[in-house]
Amino acid sequence: MTALRSILITGASSGLGAGLARHLAAPGVRLALTGRDAARLEVTAEACRAKSAEVVTGLFDVADAEPIAAWILARDAEAPFDLAISAAGVSAGTSEAGAPEGHKLATLQVRTNLLGTMNVIEPLIAPMMARKAGQLVVVASTAALRGLPYSPGYSASKAGVRAYGEALRALLAPAGVAVTVVVPGFFDTPMTDRWKGPTPFMVSLDKMVRVIAKGIERRSSRVVYPRLLALGQVAADLMPAMFGDRIVRNFRFHIEPGS
Numbered sequence: 001m002t003a004l005r006s007i008l009i010t011g012a013s014s015g016l017g018a019g020l021a022r023h024l025a026a027p028g029v030r031l032a033l034t035g036r037d038a039a040r041l042e043v044t045a046e047a048c049r050a051k052s053a054e055v056v057t058g059l060f061d062v063a064d065a066e067p068i069a070a071w072i073l074a075r076d077a078e079a080p081f082d083l084a085i086s087a088a089g090v091s092a093g094t095s096e097a098g099a100p101e102g103h104k105l106a107t108l109q110v111r112t113n114l115l116g117t118m119n120v121i122e123p124l125i126a127p128m129m130a131r132k133a134g135q136l137v138v139v140a141s142t143a144a145l146r147g148l149p150y151s152p153g154y155s156a157s158k159a160g161v162r163a164y165g166e167a168l169r170a171l172l173a174p175a176g177v178a179v180t181v182v183v184p185g186f187f188d189t190p191m192t193d194r195w196k197g198p199t200p201f202m203v204s205l206d207k208m209v210r211v212i213a214k215g216i217e218r219r220s221s222r223v224v225y226p227r228l229l230a231l232g233q234v235a236a237d238l239m240p241a242m243f244g245d246r247i248v249r250n251f252r253f254h255i256e257p258g259s
């Protein structure tokens with residue numbers, strides 16, 4: 001009998017997390033899915049059960065470290081995780097009238113995106129190291145490569161996620177634990193529906209799910225897609241600041257309020 005493949009996915013009630021859950025669902029797979037919205041999380045869970053996966057769900061705010069760590073460790077004790085994907089995230093930015101995002105939204109993004117990722121990944125590091133097996137996946141953004149002027153809190157949170165993942169990969173590889181750092185550009189989800197402005201090289205959710213799933217399957221160090229957008233961001237970062245600033249200011253956008 002083949003062993004059960006055990007997978008944790010946060011942000012499974014919408015967008016990328018839901019898409020990856022559906023993609024990875026199969027007989028012999030146990031999915032531990034988390035989100036905050038019970039009804040939407042259940043839609044994902046049902047779709048995965050329909051593909052014969054075993055599914056357990058948990059409703060958590062990833063910013064609350066202790067409850068989610070306890071739940072993750074309890075699920076790990078039942079079926080040791082082979083793979084953990086931290087996809088939960090929020091975005092905010094300048095208002096339509098041009099007002100800065102403000103302290104509340106800026107820190108919410110860091111708490112959810114950066115500290116939330118750490119809250120989900122940290123509990124699994126010691127168990128995976130002890131097993132000398134496992135794969136951790138963090139989801140940054142091309143905004144991590146060069147700060148976006150109309151979304152400073154998001155850029156800071158994702159730069160942190162990227163640095164955290166890169167550091168962990170170098171640390172954990174000798175212990176037999178793989179870390180994949182995902183650096184996506186725009187893809188079509190409820191998050192991008194609230195983004196009002198240019199979305200260069202935007203791809204469908206399906207396409208992004210397939211690209212990321214392939215990278216995860218290959219245990220890639222990084223999944224950067226679309227590469228041209230990432231290259232543009234890196235180039236803007238490397239050139240003198242006054243030129244880089246001018247380029248990124250051209251992509252003026254605002255983000256409508258929402259979760």
Ligand SMILES: NC(=O)c1ccc[n+]([C@@H]2O[C@H](COP(=O)([O-])OP(=O)(O)OC[C@H]3O[C@@H](n4cnc5c(N)ncnc54)[C@H](OP(=O)(O)O)[C@@H]3O)[C@@H](O)[C@H]2O)c1
Nearest residue numbers: 011013014015016035036037061062088089186187189191
């Ligand atoms: N869409 C893009 O173009 C894009 C580009 C680059 C990177 N990303 C990143 O990709 C990831 C997925 O984004 P998406 O586009 O799929 O967004 P989405 O459709 O808005 O989904 C976000 C998910 O994160 C969950 N979430 C948000 N805040 C949470 C919190 N405090 N605690 C627990 N769960 C929380 C949501 O749960 P509930 O709905 O249940 O609250 C939802 O499942 C995010 O990390 C995002 O930053 C997205």
